[in-house]
Structures are given as C-alpha cells and as structure tokens.
Amino acid sequence: MVFGLLKYGLNPRFHPKEFIKESRDLKPSYDVVIIGGGGHGLAAAYYLARDWGITNVAVLEKSWLGGGNTGRNTAIIRSNYLTPEGVEFYDESVQLYKNLSQELDYNILYSERGHFTLAHTDSAIRTSRWRAEVNKHLGVNSEVVYRDDLAQMVPLLNLSEDVRYPVLGALYHPPGAIARHDAVAWGYAGRAAELGAEIHQNTEVIGINVENDKVISLETNKGTVTCGKVLQAVAGQSSEVSRLAGFDLPIRTIPLQACVSLPVKPILDPIIVSGSLHVYISQSDRGEFVMGGSTDPYPRYQTSSSLDFMEGLMGHILELLPFMGELPVLRQWAGLADMTPDFSPVMGETPVQNYYIDAGWGTWGFKATCVSGKRMAETLATGVTPKILEPFALDRFRTFDLVGEKGAASVGH
Amino acid sequence: MKIINCPLNGQRNAQEFVYGGEVEPHPNPHLVSDDEWASYVFIEKNLSGKVLEWWCHVPTAYWFIAERDTKLDEIFKTYDPSKIFKERIDFLPPEDSSKKTTESAVNNMHNTDSIKKNTTEGNS
Ligand SMILES: Cc1cc2nc3c(=O)[nH]c(=O)nc-3n(C[C@H](O)[C@H](O)[C@H](O)COP(=O)(O)OP(=O)(O)OC[C@H]3O[C@@H](n4cnc5c(N)ncnc54)[C@H](O)[C@@H]3O)c2cc1C
Numbered sequence A: 001m002v003f004g005l006l007k008y009g010l011n012p013r014f015h016p017k018e019f020i021k022e023s024r025d026l027k028p029s030y031d032v033v034i035i036g037g038g039g040h041g042l043a044a045a046y047y048l049a050r051d052w053g054i055t056n057v058a059v060l061e062k063s064w065l066g067g068g069n070t071g072r073n074t075a076i077i078r079s080n081y082l083t084p085e086g087v088e089f090y091d092e093s094v095q096l097y098k099n100l101s102q103e104l105d106y107n108i109l110y111s112e113r114g115h116f117t118l119a120h121t122d123s124a125i126r127t128s129r130w131r132a133e134v135n136k137h138l139g140v141n142s143e144v145v146y147r148d149d150l151a152q153m154v155p156l157l158n159l160s161e162d163v164r165y166p167v168l169g170a171l172y173h174p175p176g177a178i179a180r181h182d183a184v185a186w187g188y189a190g191r192a193a194e195l196g197a198e199i200h201q202n203t204e205v206i207g208i209n210v211e212n213d214k215v216i217s218l219e220t221n222k223g224t225v226t227c228g229k230v231l232q233a234v235a236g237q238s239s240e241v242s243r244l245a246g247f248d249l250p251i252r253t254i255p256l257q258a259c260v261s262l263p264v265k266p267i268l269d270p271i272i273v274s275g276s277l278h279v280y281i282s283q284s285d286r287g288e289f290v291m292g293g294s295t296d297p298y299p300r301y302q303t304s305s306s307l308d309f310m311e312g313l314m315g316h317i318l319e320l321l322p323f324m325g326e327l328p329v330l331r332q333w334a335g336l337a338d339m340t341p342d343f344s345p346v347m348g349e350t351p352v353q354n355y356y357i358d359a360g361w362g363t364w365g366f367k368a369t370c371v372s373g374k375r376m377a378e379t380l381a382t383g384v385t386p387k388i389l390e391p392f393a394l395d396r397f398r399t400f401d402l403v404g405e406k407g408a409a410s411v412g413h
Numbered sequence B: 001m002k003i004i005n006c007p008l009n010g011q012r013n014a015q016e017f018v019y020g021g022e023v024e025p026h027p028n029p030h031l032v033s034d035d036e037w038a039s040y041v042f043i044e045k046n047l048s049g050k051v052l053e054w055w056c057h058v059p060t061a062y063w064f065i066a067e068r069d070t071k072l073d074e075i076f077k078t079y080d081p082s083k084i085f086k087e088r089i090d091f092l093p094p095e096d097s098s099k100k101t102t103e104s105a106v107n108n109m110h111n112t113d114s115i116k117k118n119t120t121e122g123n124s
Helices: A002-010 A039-052 A084-098 A100-104 A122-137 A147-153 A181-194 A235-245 A307-320 A322-326 A366-382 A387-392 B034-042 B097-110 B112-119
Strands: A029-035 A057-060 A115-119 A143-146 A169-173 A198-200 A205-211 A214-220 A223-232 A252-261 A271-274 A279-283 A289-293 A329-339 A346-349 A355-359 B003-006 B010-013 B017-022 B050-057 B062-069 B074-079
Touching: A029 A039, A039 A057, A039 A181, A039 A355, A039 A366, A057 A181, A084 A100, A084 A122, A084 A366, A084 A387, A100 A181, A115 A122, A122 A143, A122 A169, A143 A147, A147 A169, A181 A198, A181 A366, A205 A235, A223 A235, A223 A366, A235 A252, A235 A329, A235 A355, A252 A307, A271 A307, A279 A307, A289 A307, A307 A322, A307 A329, A346 A366, A346 A387, A355 A366, A366 A387, B003 B050, B003 B062, B003 B074
Parallel strands: A029 A057, A029 A223, A057 A198, A115 A271, A223 A355
Antiparallel strands: A115 A169, A143 A169, A205 A214, A214 A223, A252 A289, A252 A329, A271 A279, A279 A289, A346 A355, B003 B010, B017 B050, B050 B062, B062 B074
C-alpha cells in the first residue's frame, strides 16, 4: 500500500485534479458578474451555464471560495418550515441536494439523519403540530412524536422530568440531513469553471457604477469590469455592498457562533434541535459533535467567539445529552449572518436595473444553496422572477407582506 | 465587549444590556407616506464602522445612547438621550385627523392577515 501510494504520488501522469484554472486577469466585460464566491454565488454560476448556456460569467470573491458562511455553517438541510411559501421553496432545495453528489460528480457527503425539533412547552407542541400539518399538506414528511416515541427513537436523549425544561414531544422530520459544506462550494465551483465560468478569488468589489438607475460596471481591487447583469450574493456584507449600488436593505449583520467537540465513534444518528433552549446538535461523519444556537445578542461585523455563548449552549446541551460532559470542545468560531425581520431571504429585483440580490440568508441559507442558485440563475437569464421566489421579493418590506418564518427558522437552521 | 459603561449605573457586565436599534429620526406616522413609514420600520443602515445606537440597561429599565464601532466591537461613548433629544416630541395627527385616522384604522384591519402571519408564536 505504501509503495502503491508512493508510485502514484511520484508519477507525473497522476496529477491532483485541478478544480479551477489558475487566476488570470479579469476581462474588461462579462454578461453576468456574480459578487461573492460562497455557495450561493457559485451555484448560480453553475446553473447559469447548465440551464441557460450563459458562460461569459465571472464570480468575484474577495477572499477564498466558501470562506464566508458557506464554510462556517453547521450544514443542516431540511424543509420542515412553517409558512407554505417557505416549505415549498426549501423542499425544492432538499430534492436538488439529494442528487447533488451525482450531479456534480463530487461527494458532498449528503447524509440523511432525521431531524427532531424538541418541544418543552404547550405552545411549542402547538407550533410543532401546525408545522407538521402545513408540511404534510405540501407533501413534506413531518409528524409530531411524543415522549414514548422519543425514548425509542433517540435513546440517548435525557427524558427525565426532573430537569428545568422537560421534553414533552418533538416535530420529527425524517428527511432532515447534513452534508459537507466545503464540498458544496467546491463542487459547484469546479463544475461551473468546467462549463466556462471564470472564478476570481482575492477580487473584491469596492465600487458599483450606476447610471440612470441601471448598473453599468463594477470597480474591483483588480480594475473595472463592465457587466450586463449583476448578482449580489455576499451574506453578512449585503448591506455594505448594496450601499455601493445606492440602496439600503432590511438586514442586520449579526454574528452566529458554533463549535465542535472532540471526535468519537458514531453514537448520535439524528439531528436534535431545541428552539426553546436555543441549541442544536448533530454528529458529523468525522465523529465530531457539531453544536450551535441562536445569534449573538447584538449586530456587529466581527467574528470573535465568546464564553457567554459557550456557557449558555453547554448548560442546555448537558441537560439534553448528559454524556456530553465528558467531551472537550475542539473548536469554536462565528460567521456573519444577514438577518431579516421575518427570518426569510430577500431575492430578486432591486431598485437598480439589471442588479439582482440574493441575501437575507441569516442562519438558514446553507440548505437553500441549490434552489437559490438555480432560481436566481433563472431570474437573471429570463428577466422574470419565478413564482417560487415571488414571496421573497425585497418589495415585501414596502407592502408589509412579510413571510413570518420565525417559528421555524430562528434556531435549528 | 464585556463591560458597558452605563450613564446611570456605571460600568456593568454587558449581559445586563440589550441592544435597541439604530438611532434615527422618528417620522410622524400621521404625516409620512406608507413607503416612508415602511422604510422607517424595516430598513436598516447596518453600517460596518461607527454607529449611534439605543441600548437599555435591563435591571433598571434605563435607555441610553451609545457610540459603537461594529467592526471593533467597542463602545467608546455612552450618554443620556437628553443630550440628543432636547424636547418632547408629540406625533399629533394633522388638523382634519379624525377622518384620516379612522381611514387608516380600516386599512389596518385589511392588513391583519399579513400582521398575523408575522406574529405567530414560535417555539423559540
Ligand atoms: C455558525 C453558522 C451556522 C449555520 N448553520 C446553518 C445550518 O445548519 N443550515 C443552514 O441552512 N444554514 C446555516 N447557516 C447559514 C448559512 O451558512 C448561510 O446562510 C449560507 O452559507 C450563505 O451562503 P452565501 O453563499 O450567501 O454566503 P457566504 O458563504 O458568506 O458567501 C459570501 C461571500 O461573499 C464574499 N464577499 C463579501 N463582500 C464581498 C465583496 N465586496 N466583493 C467580493 N466578494 C465579497 C465573502 O468573502 C464570502 O465568501 C449557518 C451560518 C453560520 C454562521
């Protein structure tokens, strides 16, 4: 085996697969420029090429691919939302995710685990029931389960009544899954580049030139590029970038923290979430427990980790899964979440012509990478917003027609 | 940011405070257009850098103003709101208001659907 490895390693015929060609200079002009090389921007580049044959495209990423929230999230994928608009939208993404490894010919380690949202109060049981009924109505597999079911389905869970917040039941969503988040970004990037899109890392957009309410060109640290259409997909930097184009957003940038434990052998199959306790946990394929909660208490553009977060998280985790007391935490980090008032994204047209936005992904946007990439590509290519995106238009904040998704999106991602 | 200097209570643990949003001019709801009002309610500056904000010391229910840098996560100045808000502001309806306010009350009733959607009690 060692010799085999050496033989292949030293043989010049077996190059490591080169995903993206080496950075060259920016061309003076592109049909479409995508600002932000996270999952969303890269997926949009891929679907623009695959579905619409649009390949004169540049993705501009100020640092490295997937270095934003795409590489920081806890990778939960599900569609058990509360509003019919939300359920339909996220379910399209789940369907796309299921085949993504084959589609991209790159293993994203999609792993269907089942997803439990624990309820500790009567009102939480009521919301679970509500979500289950909306889900079932739209063909999404969800049901409410109670304590005796949980005892069998998640034997590790502490069901004692002698705790501060005893578990009363849960919303069970069998299709709930996790995936390897970096692989999603790399897979989309690799295929998009193969189809002809250019991906430029270390390329920051620093100015946006708008004439007569129409975007004309972008200023970057590597020069000016003129563009037909622009897609902005920069998550935590959404407000700062849209300001360059001349408009403000209903978004606050608030850090979201997460952490992982030392890896151990597989013992927890499903994903466990508690909205009331503001925690969620799953075990990755590497064996690490991946944990997180709700966002930090106030907005900022800075990704420091805090002891406050860790204390709050662990207090509850230890109550739900007491064995976690034996495991040290290995890493803790944060990402900048672009939070909207209704816990739903902002997608589609903006006040600037030919300038489209994909933002407001807050703490829940990883699972939407496929659907938003696909549907934003459609929006740019056809100039018409598809029906499935209509509820998420920026304009809803002018007409007070929000998509109240807080009950299903504030924790549990 | 672990300690916040409260103008009323002095230096206190940051956990005792809540964030209350950007300081921005409050338009008179009777006089502005629906668009302007919606923008006041939802749209944020969300600046990366120096900002002016409302904060509240929860145990004493005392609201004050803080100058903060959102990139450095540092509050460098706090003061009582009276430093900015010198006089009481009443948002009085215009003269022929009685008719207008009923009209808007009626409009509001039509809007209850979207309001309901947005205030559903979540499990968090
Ligand atoms: C800790 C944490 C846990 C999460 N857990 C989940 C989860 O379990 N499930 C889920 O569905 N979602 C989750 N999310 C949310 C999810 O990660 C994001 O919504 C999603 O990754 C957003 O993808 P994106 O491509 O829009 O943004 P990003 O991946 O952040 O990409 C945006 C990119 O734009 C670049 N950029 C910014 N400004 C500029 C500029 N001026 N010029 C050029 N490039 C620029 C950035 O460098 C960045 O790479 C979590 C988020 C965090 C922080």
